[in-house]
Amino acid sequence: MQRELSTFPLSPNYLQKLSIAGYNTAEDLKDVSPIELNLSLEREEALRIIQTVRSTTEPQQSSKTNQITSSNNVPGSKNAYDILLQEQSYGSIVTFCEQLDDMLGGGVPVGKITEFCGAPGIGKTQIGIQLAVDVQIPDEFGGLNGEAIYIDTEGSFIVERVVDIAAAAVKHMEHVAHSSEIDETERSLQTEAMRNFQVENILSKIYVFRCHDYMQLIALSHVLPDFLLEHSKVKLIVVDSIAFQFRHDFDDLALRTRLLNGLAQSFIKMACENQLAVVLMNQMTTRVKTSQLGQSHLIPALGLQTCTSRLHVKK
Amino acid sequence: MNSVERLDVHPRIITALKKARLTSQASILCMSAADLQRTTKLSHFDVSILLKAVSYALPSPAMKTALSLHLGSSKGQRLSLGCQILDGCLHGGILKQGITEVAGESSSGKTQICLQLCLTVQLPEEKGGLGGAGHPVAIIPQVEGVMICVGWGAVYISTEDVFPSKRLHQLTQYFVKNQTNLLNSSINPSDNIFIEHAADVDDLRNIITHRLPVLLNRGTIKLVIIDSIAALFRVEYSFSETSKRAKVLRSFGAQLHKLSHQHRIPFVCVNQVSDVIQSETKRVKWKSQSCYSCPGLGMVQYVDYAIDVT
Numbered sequence: 271m272q273r274e275l276s277t278f279p280l281s282p283n284y285l286q287k288l289s290i291a292g293y294n295t296a297e298d299l300k301d302v303s304p305i306e307l308n309l310s311l312e313r314e315e316a317l318r319i320i321q322t323v324r325s326t327t328e329p330q331q332s333s334k335t336n337q338i339t340s341s342n343n344v345p346g347s348k349n350a351y352d353i354l355l356q357e358q359s360y361g362s363i364v365t366f367c368e369q370l371d372d373m374l375g376g377g378v379p380v381g382k383i384t385e386f387c388g389a390p391g392i393g394k395t396q397i398g399i400q401l402a403v404d405v406q407i408p409d410e411f412g413g414l415n416g417e418a419i420y421i422d423t424e425g426s427f428i429v430e431r432v433v434d435i436a437a438a439a440v441k442h443m444e445h446v447a448h449s450s451e452i453d454e455t456e457r458s459l460q461t462e463a464m465r466n467f468q469v470e471n472i473l474s475k476i477y478v479f480r481c482h483d484y485m486q487l488i489a490l491s492h493v494l495p496d497f498l499l500e501h502s503k504v505k506l507i508v509v510d511s512i513a514f515q516f517r518h519d520f521d522d523l524a525l526r527t528r529l530l531n532g533l534a535q536s537f538i539k540m541a542c543e544n545q546l547a548v549v550l551m552n553q554m555t556t557r558v559k560t561s562q563l564g565q566s567h568l569i570p571a572l573g574l575q576t577c578t579s580r581l582h583v584k585k
Numbered sequence: 586m587n588s589v590e591r592l593d594v595h596p597r598i599i600t601a602l603k604k605a606r607l608t609s610q611a612s613i614l615c616m617s618a619a620d621l622q623r624t625t626k627l628s629h630f631d632v633s634i635l636l637k638a639v640s641y642a643l644p645s646p647a648m649k650t651a652l653s654l655h656l657g658s659s660k661g662q663r664l665s666l667g668c669q670i671l672d673g674c675l676h677g678g679i680l681k682q683g684i685t686e687v688a689g690e691s692s693s694g695k696t697q698i699c700l701q702l703c704l705t706v707q708l709p710e711e712k713g714g715l716g717g718a719g720h721p722v723a724i725i726p727q728v729e730g731v732m733i734c735v736g737w738g739a740v741y742i743s744t745e746d747v748f749p750s751k752r753l754h755q756l757t758q759y760f761v762k763n764q765t766n767l768l769n770s771s772i773n774p775s776d777n778i779f780i781e782h783a784a785d786v787d788d789l790r791n792i793i794t795h796r797l798p799v800l801l802n803r804g805t806i807k808l809v810i811i812d813s814i815a816a817l818f819r820v821e822y823s824f825s826e827t828s829k830r831a832k833v834l835r836s837f838g839a840q841l842h843k844l845s846h847q848h849r850i851p852f853v854c855v856n857q858v859s860d861v862i863q864s865e866t867k868r869v870k871w872k873s874q875s876c877y878s879c880p881g882l883g884m885v886q887y888v889d890y891a892i893d894v895t
Contacts, residue, residue, distance in 0.1 A: 297631075298628055300629070301629070425682070427651075432655070474651070476650060478650065478651055482646070482843070485643060492640035496637070518832075
């Protein structure tokens with residue numbers, strides 16, 4: 271939207287006034303109301319200027335939203351039924367653990383943020399890697415046939431473990447393909463799909479980013495939207511863990527909260543715009559009650575209020 | 586690296602940044618888009634361009650696929666403990682990178698494992714060590730002008746009591762007897778083990794932030810052991826200072842992680858266990874705890890792999 275205002279069909283008189291007032295591009299006029307645009311013009315004239323600029327820049331956006339919300343006049347708004355249908359069409363990522371899937375209503379939801387928190391060594395990374403593999407299950411098996419981004423801040427992404435999990439997933443899918451009672455055409459489709467669902471293919475579709483400090487994590491959150499444009503099949507972002515880099519050598523707690531909220535916000539944006547699932551891993555911290563000395567219990571570190579569902583992993 | 590002038594953005598944005606006195610990239614990234622708009626008086630779109638440019642300018646690690654990581658890692662992925670049963674449990678030993686925690690009750694054999702690791706690390710890779718193909722690997726000029734041969738070695742930071750040199754000597758004799766064909770006879774394995782003693786937390790901080798990096802930069806050290814990380818902290822901080830203790834521990838953990846990644850070597854930290862008394866029922870239960878809430882100290886959050894010795 272950096273289009274110069276001089277390229278719009280406006281009279282030279284208006285253009286001059288606009289440039290004197292400091293409006294040079296269409297972007298500058300985007301959020302300005304006719305009243306704010308006080309160029310010693312009549313309000314109707316100001317309205318006409320803004321309408322001319324907006325009508326030429328915005329039609330692409332509004333037409334896109336109109337496709338989804340068929341019976342709606344207000345662009346950008348949807349009714350609850352449409353949203354329900356849309357969410358159902360997204361599907362979810364199965365975890366291969368029946369109880370966990372039931373708890374989540376069929377798996378980790380796409381388009382939402384899910385947080386896993388638990389004590390160290392409890393299996394959070396295991397879940398993250400498992401999801402990164404499971405998101406790649408082919409369509410023929412009812413999977414998402416997607417790709418995964420794994421943001422590793424702790425250095426706990428151990429590739430051997432990924433290989434083991436991927437091999438087990440391949441074996442499981444082969445077993446499913448052989449044992450399920452389906453007709454021949456579907457079976458041949460499944461065996462065809464299995465040819466592409468091999469360990470090496472799975473590994474090549476997990477994109478790993480290793481972040482060493484919180485700056486890199488924030489920078490990555492700005493860069494990722496571009497990466498997602500190139501890799502449109504990505505259906506899952508795992509951040510393991512969101513808390514680690516913020517928990518040491520950080521004195522300004524207000525800044526920390528703001529940065530974390532900003533990060534969460536950009537992940538939500540990615541989740542909504544690209545229809546992908548975001549999984550955040552969180553560490554635990556001990557809360558000691560001053561009233562009862564010696565009594566303590568574990569709570570999630572850095573309370574993130576933004577996630578849709580939060581799971582405590584416990585022994 | 587930190588100057589904003591070299592950013593790939595329109596000059597007018599850079600001028601606005603200078604006017605707002607935002608000179609470092611970090612300070613820009615720490616602000617929200619709305620804050621930036623207010624302080625620099627740039628439009629929403631300009632700010633989003635600016636944030637992207639700053640993000641790209643930061644030295645960030647490139648994306649790797651899991652496949653390239655897998656192909657990049659060599660076959661001898663782990664460091665053997667020199668015991669077949671333990672290696673079997675651990676898929677061949679401890680990880681080549683990252684922090685491994687060894688926790689257990691006193692006299693359960695934690696130090697024994699560490700000493701054993703100091704020796705096995707000197708073996709060539711196919712035997713479960715981390716050494717290269719050739720021995721010796723480096724010749725370091727000494728102060729007096731005498732050259733000595735040094736193999737792949739280990740650093741042992743001892744905090745609990747004096748370094749058990751007698752036990753190491755016994756282990757070394759046995760080790761040399763079994764591995765004579767592998768090791769150059771001119772090398773005494775115990776020559777490659779550097780020992781450091783830390784008496785308090787400040788000492789330990791000094792070692793891991795200043796002296797250890799210097800030694801690691803020589804490139805011959807393949808393993809660092811801290812025996813034990815918890816001992817110092819347990820003495821120095823009282824119950825009311827637990828949050829301070831946790832803070833210092835966390836920054837230590839982060840520093841160890843950084844070193845481990847920079848030099849691609851494993852760190853082993855020994856941890857003690859503490860008893861957790863549960864008095865929910867009438868009978869008081871004593872439970873030796875590990876892994877569950879915290880073995881000794883909450884160091885675990887920074888550990889990639891924990892071994893519990895019982």
